[in-house]
Amino acid sequence: MQAKNSNLIFNKDFSQLNTLLEENYSDSIKFILVDQNTHDHCILTLDQIGVSQLEDAEILLVPDGEGSKSPEIAISLWQALMSHNADRHAVLINLGGGMVTDLGGFIASTYKRGIDFINIPTSLLAMVDASIGGKTGINLDGVKNQVGTFNDPVATFLNTDFLQTLPQREFMSGWxxxxxxxxxxxxxxxxxxxxxxxxxKEVITTDLLKRIIAVKQQVVQSDPFEKxxxxxxxxxxxxxxxxxxxxxxxxxxxxxxxxxxxxxxxxxxxxxxxxxxxxxxxxxxxxxxxxxxxxxxxxxxxxxxxxxxxxxxxxxxxxxxxxxxxxxxxxxxxxxxxxxxxxxxxxxxxxxx
Ligand SMILES: NC(=O)c1ccc[n+]([C@@H]2O[C@H](COP(=O)([O-])OP(=O)(O)OC[C@H]3O[C@@H](n4cnc5c(N)ncnc54)[C@H](O)[C@@H]3O)[C@@H](O)[C@H]2O)c1
The missing domain is CATH 1.20.1090.10 (Dehydroquinate synthase-like - alpha domain)
Structure with a gap:
């Protein structure tokens, strides 16, 4: 199977992210959603590879763990967007595992009836599963993904280099x-x-990642709303x-x-x-x-x-x-x-x- 969706970008140097932001969001307020671990390990990586468009981005930090996929955190993030006067042209970049891509996708889909978002999955599970297929959501009263949307990001950037700092047990979970x-x-x-x-981690080449993701994409394309x-x-x-x-x-x-x-x-x-x-x-x-x-x-x-x-x-x-x-x-x-x-x-x- 071959991936068809053109909004998946397999690019290690993120030059296309910079171009995408330059061409479409140069006057927009930009936000990056991270949890503590992706704040500590992954923002640095973006910085090192020079995504100049994100130099002034506002960082939205949530605690790591499933507990952050909650209504309370969702409200605090909507409030943070409001307090920065984010309008409908704002763009949210979700930099993290499946918790961050689910939560951020949901926040972006609902704030002001929807702002654009970009996924940068950093865990294996998010690369092959959570960030693919358009499901976003948070948990409610202990029930997983009880509130959410079907909504696609503007683009998803896939870079296996992020896996280097992912703990092995988390890697095996994605495996x-x-x-x-x-x-x-x-x-x-x-x-x-x-x-x-x-x-x-060495097994996950970009080529293998493409083939694995294509499996989910093909299924999702034939039945996007899980009927x-x-x-x-x-x-x-x-x-x-x-x-x-x-x-x-x-x-x-x-x-x-x-x-x-x-x-x-x-x-x-x-x-x-x-x-x-x-x-x-x-x-x-x-x-x-x-x-x-x-x-x-x-x-x-x-x-x-x-x-x-x-x-x-x-x-x-x-x-x-x-x-x-x-x-x-x-x-x-x-x-x-x-x-x-x-x-x-x-x-x-x-x-x-
Ligand atoms: N939307 C969907 O279709 C879909 C599909 C499958 C799973 N999910 C959701 O995905 C979530 C699980 O995803 P997950 O396993 O990525 O969990 P996660 O986002 O909680 O990440 C797991 C741990 O790895 C850390 N981490 C992530 N990237 C890292 C990196 N590069 N370096 C160091 N640490 C890193 C995180 O901080 C966290 O502690 C669940 O909420 C699940 O419901 C959604």
């Missing part, structure tokens, strides 16, 4: 989404990724999200991608049980993920608890539990109803690995 995209795409990308023994086919991107996520919630606040809290890795394996048990997925392929995926995420595989879960969480999740949308299940690399079936017995039997198999 699970890389793997998911490879599973969705086709056998050849899957086999290529499957051969990698230990994923490292149907886009749900294939939820592979590993129905159970993954339940796993993430189940361990929240415990000593074994998982990052999103780590929970997705478990989710893929557990959902694959369900897929095999439903005669969708071949036993050998399932085992190969399981062994690969186990070698990459050994600590995740040490965790045991309770099927009942995960079913409850998955059901509570669905209460918000009045639906039964539905999963996107793998048939083979390159082929995912979405909207498959899954019941508590399916989940409990899959969890038993997971606990026995």
């Amino acid at each position: 699970a989404e890389v793997y998911k995209h490879a599973l969705i795409d086709n056998v050849s990308l899957f086999e290529e990724i499957q051969k990698i023994e230990s994923p490292s 149907g086919e886009r749900q294939i991107l939820n592979l590993g996520h129905t159970i993954g999200h339940a796993v993430e919630t189940a361990v929240l606040g415990s000593d074994h809290e998982l990052l999103h991608g780590e929970a997705v890795a478990a989710g893929i394996v557990i959902e694959n048990f369900i897929a095999e049980e439903k005669n969708l997925l071949d036993n050998n392929i399932r085992k190969n995926i399981q062994e690969k993920l186990k070698s990459w995420y050994p600590d995740v595989f040490k965790l045991e879960f309770r099927g009942e608890a995960l079913t409850e969480i998955a059901l509570a999740d669905k209460k918000n949308t009045n639906q039964n539990i539905r999963c996107s299940l793998l048939e083979e690399p390159g082929k995912v079936k979405w909207g498959i109803e899954v019941n508590s017995e399916d989940i409990e039997s899959a969890i038993k198999q997971w606990n026995a690995i």
